[in-house]
Amino acid sequence: MPELPEAETIVRGLRPAITGRRIERVEVPKPDVLREGRRSFSAKVRGRTIGSVERRAKNVLIVLDRGRRIAVNLGMTGQLLPFPRPPRGRRRPTHPAVRFRFDDGSLLVFNDTRRFGTVECLDPEEWSEREARFGPEPLDPAYAPSQLAAALGTSRARIRSWLLDQRRIAGIGNIYAAEALFLSGIHPERPARSIDLEEATRLHGSIRMVLEDAIDEGGTTIRDYRNAIGGEGGYAR
DNA sequence: AGTCGCTCCTGCTCGC
DNA sequence: TGCGAGCAGGAGCGAC
Incomplete structure (x- = not known):
């Protein structure tokens, strides 16, 4: 179950892989992970460039230009897998739910076996509303x-x-x-x-x-969790 | 305000 | 070897 450390590990792995990429195409093989229709989701996201990758609580935030962000809740089995080029054979994700294709031919796949995860595109106001519902970050130095x-x-x-x-x-x-x-x-x-x-x-x-x-340790190794690079985490339990 | 029970979903384990 | 039942579990919801 991805929690804060797993989300943080994913963010760190994703950052160098997708920052600066422009989203050319979006495919949504499993629309039920979205909170809106795939049409409107794609329309909001297509053509946008990734400015940064951040984390809040257990969520991975892909911050786009114009202040929008893609908020990914990994649920229980969600993975965000970057690929320099479309994967073939065994490397192909088993349960792709959303695929982002970038201008340089690379791609990011949200893979989620049980589909408890969600992928949303939020405007700045929607995000600040959402953000306010989370409690303090335990690793924030100001959290006493x-x-x-x-x-x-x-x-x-x-x-x-x-x-x-x-x-x-x-x-x-x-x-x-x-x-x-x-x-x-x-x-x-x-x-x-x-x-x-x-x-x-x-x-x-x-x-x-x-x-x-x-x-x-790069996140826990629990069931089907994999970190952003696709390797197993080392914090066995 | 807090807790319970339910829902979402699929891979896995267990018993036969 | 196969099959069905039961379970796991983050988060949101309505009911109490």
């Missing part, structure tokens, strides 16, 4: 232990569910929530507001540690 402690204090939810709620803290899923709680010696069923400042500080440290370690 006291901030986590204060937020936990207002909630009766179980700490595990609390960590999974993207509105409260961004980018954490099942695996890293379990890992961080285990490392901090906090039982997952405890009410968030029962966690004191000392424990919250420990948890803050554990969250950062598991996320950073996983990024250093």
